Amino acid sequence: DAEITQSPRHKITETGRQVTLACHQTWNHNNMFWYRQDLGHGLRLIHYSYGVQDTNKGEVSDGYSVSRSNTEDLPLTLESAASSQTSVYFCASSDPSGGSYNEQFFGPGTRLTVL
Amino acid sequence: QKEVEQNSGPLSVPEGAIASLNCTYSDRGSQSFFWYRQYSGKSPELIMFIYSNGDKEDGRFTAQLNKASQYVSLLIRDSQPSDSATYLCAVKDTGNTGKLIFGQGTTLQVKP
Numbered sequence: 001d002a003e004i005t006q007s008p009r010h011k012i013t014e015t016g017r018q019v020t021l022a023c024h025q026t027w028n029h030n031n032m033f034w035y036r037q038d039l040g041h042g043l044r045l046i047h048y049s050y051g052v053q054d055t056n057k058g059e060v061s062d063g064y065s066v067s068r069s070n071t072e073d074l075p076l077t078l079e080s081a082a083s084s085q086t087s088v089y090f091c092a093s094s095d096p097s098g099g100s101y102n103e104q105f106f107g108p109g110t111r112l113t114v115l
Numbered sequence: 116q117k118e119v120e121q122n123s124g125p126l127s128v129p130e131g132a133i134a135s136l137n138c139t140y141s142d143r144g145s146q147s148f149f150w151y152r153q154y155s156g157k158s159p160e161l162i163m164f165i166y167s168n169g170d171k172e173d174g175r176f177t178a179q180l181n182k183a184s185q186y187v188s189l190l191i192r193d194s195q196p197s198d199s200a201t202y203l204c205a206v207k208d209t210g211n212t213g214k215l216i217f218g219q220g221t222t223l224q225v226k227p
Contacts, residue, residue, distance in 0.1 A: 031213045040123065042203060042219035043159070050213065058214075090158055096213050102147065104215055106158040 002027040006091050006107040014115055019078040021110050023091030031094040032074040033104065034058075034066060036087040043090065049074055050096065081114045088112075117142045119206050121218035129226055134191040136221050138204030141185070147207035148180060148187045149215065154200045163189060194225045 004025040013019050025032065030051045035043040045058030047066040055066050063085060065077045078085055088111050092104040118141040128134045136150075147166045151159035165171045165178040165187065177190040187206075191198055201220040208214040 033214070035217075040219060042121075043217040045214065048214065094213060101164060102207055102213060102215075103149070103161050103164065106160070109158050 004107040025093045029093035033092045119218040125222040136189040144209040149205040151203040
């Protein structure tokens with residue numbers, strides 16, 4: 001069955017370190033998204049991609065970067081981790097041919113703590 | 116800034132009652148609307164999609180859309196303790212971007 005996976009599931013790091021969160025999907029979806037979820041803020045879009053070599057900034061992109069070298073993977077990098085980036089991170093993908101339907105499928109999430 | 120607003124709750128209902136969850140959105144051009152359910156510690160999963168004005172029913176769930184009032188709601192009939200979760204309203208961004216704009220979610224508690 002097609003799926004979307006994230007690793008690691010839990011990560012503790014120190015302020016100033018570079019951290020990369022992995023996202024891998026086997027849906028063969030062109031669209032991929034990274035969100036962070038904090039209490040009281042719902043899901044906020046960090047970065048997204050419509051295909052290989054395409055990346056775009058979302059509403060909370062400062063301090064984060066992504067790269068898309070193939071269809072399956074969209075790793076999220078925190079260049080210099082800050083305590084404000086302690087959060088739960090979700091990756092999602094969708095099929096752009098879905099038209100108005102456009103369901104996004106979510107990975108299991110990564111809980112990141114920055115000390 | 117396009118916004119999707121939900122009451123964060125918690126909304127508490129007794130088992131067997133109807134739970135009513137509400138969502139408003141700011142972009143009048145929005146066409147597609149989604150309800151996701153998220154259990155504590157888990158990822159969101161889609162439970163309802165609606166794009167036409169009126170009601171759409173799926174089992175115990177009914178989504179209601181009123182584009183003139185920019186309002187979408189989710190009714191859960193015969194609420195069960197297993198329905199206790201956070202419900203996220205999402206609106207598809209206009210301009211065919213593929214993005215969804217999420218509300219902050221409403222926490223529902225169904226008490227036995």
